[in-house]
Amino acid sequence: MKKITLLISLLSTGFAFTQEVPATLTMQEAIDYALKNNRTAINASKDIDIANQQKWETTASGLPQINGNIDYQNFLKQQVQIIPAEFFGGQPGEFTDVIFGTKQSANAFVTLEQKIFDGSYIVALQSAKVFLDISKNLKIKTDLEIRRSVIDAYGNVLLAEESVSILERNIEVLKKNLFETTKIFENGLGEEENVEQLQITLSGVQSNLNNTLRIKKLAYQLFNITLGIDVYQNISLTDSLETLAEENRALMLLEATNDTKNNIDYQIAENDTKSKELFVKLEKSNALPKLNAFLNAGYSAFANEFSFLDSDQRWFGSSLIGVNLNIPIFSSGKRNAATQRAKIELEKSKTNLEQIDQRLKLEIESAKNDYQFALDDYQNKKENLNLAERIELKNQTKFFEGIGSSFELRQAQTQLYTAQQEFLQSMLNVVNSKATLETVLNTPNTN
Numbered sequence: 001m002k003k004i005t006l007l008i009s010l011l012s013t014g015f016a017f018t019q020e021v022p023a024t025l026t027m028q029e030a031i032d033y034a035l036k037n038n039r040t041a042i043n044a045s046k047d048i049d050i051a052n053q054q055k056w057e058t059t060a061s062g063l064p065q066i067n068g069n070i071d072y073q074n075f076l077k078q079q080v081q082i083i084p085a086e087f088f089g090g091q092p093g094e095f096t097d098v099i100f101g102t103k104q105s106a107n108a109f110v111t112l113e114q115k116i117f118d119g120s121y122i123v124a125l126q127s128a129k130v131f132l133d134i135s136k137n138l139k140i141k142t143d144l145e146i147r148r149s150v151i152d153a154y155g156n157v158l159l160a161e162e163s164v165s166i167l168e169r170n171i172e173v174l175k176k177n178l179f180e181t182t183k184i185f186e187n188g189l190g191e192e193e194n195v196e197q198l199q200i201t202l203s204g205v206q207s208n209l210n211n212t213l214r215i216k217k218l219a220y221q222l223f224n225i226t227l228g229i230d231v232y233q234n235i236s237l238t239d240s241l242e243t244l245a246e247e248n249r250a251l252m253l254l255e256a257t258n259d260t261k262n263n264i265d266y267q268i269a270e271n272d273t274k275s276k277e278l279f280v281k282l283e284k285s286n287a288l289p290k291l292n293a294f295l296n297a298g299y300s301a302f303a304n305e306f307s308f309l310d311s312d313q314r315w316f317g318s319s320l321i322g323v324n325l326n327i328p329i330f331s332s333g334k335r336n337a338a339t340q341r342a343k344i345e346l347e348k349s350k351t352n353l354e355q356i357d358q359r360l361k362l363e364i365e366s367a368k369n370d371y372q373f374a375l376d377d378y379q380n381k382k383e384n385l386n387l388a389e390r391i392e393l394k395n396q397t398k399f400f401e402g403i404g405s406s407f408e409l410r411q412a413q414t415q416l417y418t419a420q421q422e423f424l425q426s427m428l429n430v431v432n433s434k435a436t437l438e439t440v441l442n443t444p445n446t447n
Helices: 002-012 027-037 039-060 119-186 192-227 241-247 251-255 264-285 334-401 406-441
Strands: 065-074 081-084 095-098 104-117 290-303 316-326
Touching (some): 027 039, 027 192, 119 192, 119 264, 119 406, 192 406, 251 334, 251 406, 334 406
Antiparallel strands (some): 065 104, 104 290
8 A cells, every 4th residue: 555655656746756865974975965966967867868869869760750641622712624615516716614623622641751871861870879978978077077066065064164163162262361361460460461462362263253154154055056955954964074185195196197088078079079070971971862762542532512521422542652862963062062161170170189188188287286285285284283283382381371472372373273274274175186186087986
């Protein structure tokens, strides 16, 4: 009974359903979900379906075609013919007006048509296959771009989340420092400037926190759009930025060969060149003869009154078989001009392919350089953060022992906050630059 209820439910919704959105997502789970539910990915899959239908549409155009035709005619005034009167025993030189046929007629015919030879049909079949290949390659390109967008959006959410956490911890420490400094000042053991310096620092960090909270909200909404879910859907991300940075340290990518033929843009450009070659063939095929066969069979009826539905109405059968040969002879140079134009388009496509090849080589080198820099910068920013934490701690100790100024403490705190943000950004850069390199190499999920 449950199965029947489920079947009825599916039928009533046209077999359409929305995949349940998980409450928590790792980055890989987010990628997998987006590849199925992102609206651009869905449309790219539909483009493949369209290409498959077009391929069959092209194929079917060369298979037998059967068409029926029914027509009914009623002469409001029949045409009069003039014939010599002597045919009816009249005088030579005189004419008699006569009406041939009946006032009404009906015809019902079925026609079978079949291509026997048509060069353009062969080219059309090849073109349909190339169009399908282009659609599949565009789907791959879409998936690669969606994957990179998800990684970027996921990382931005984590960056905002961890920025909020760090700022909240900094505020907690600052409030404690401000409280202690205020008590020291109230007891006459410190200067008012020390309190004011900490108030300035605390106010700035609180302002940054408020802005980061707004950015965090927008980051989640952008992430939801990238996944293909409602912009206000609540989702929890389980990966951490540092974990992702460590997992994405894949040095073997830096040694990958710069083979542009694996790049999806190059493959799409190759498809374009193939399509241009087929256009040349198509224009050449227009100079070839076209041979078609046909078979026609049907019935006709005639009457002065509308009696075609009566059982005693006489219908006269007829059939016809034949072939049609169309031979192009002279087009005043039109076909030649079209062929030359197609050849020029082909040369342009080949030049474009060479340009894409060179551009992709540069993109691969640039992506490798960016990834190497991100790895180096990540390590550098990690060390800088450790140094900034130690410096800030030393200045805190000096300040509360009365041997350090509030200005020095504020400088150390500002330096620490900058180092914290730079470290977070460096982790995100590792993840994003690796995704960019994988995209240009067409090697996703390289670890």
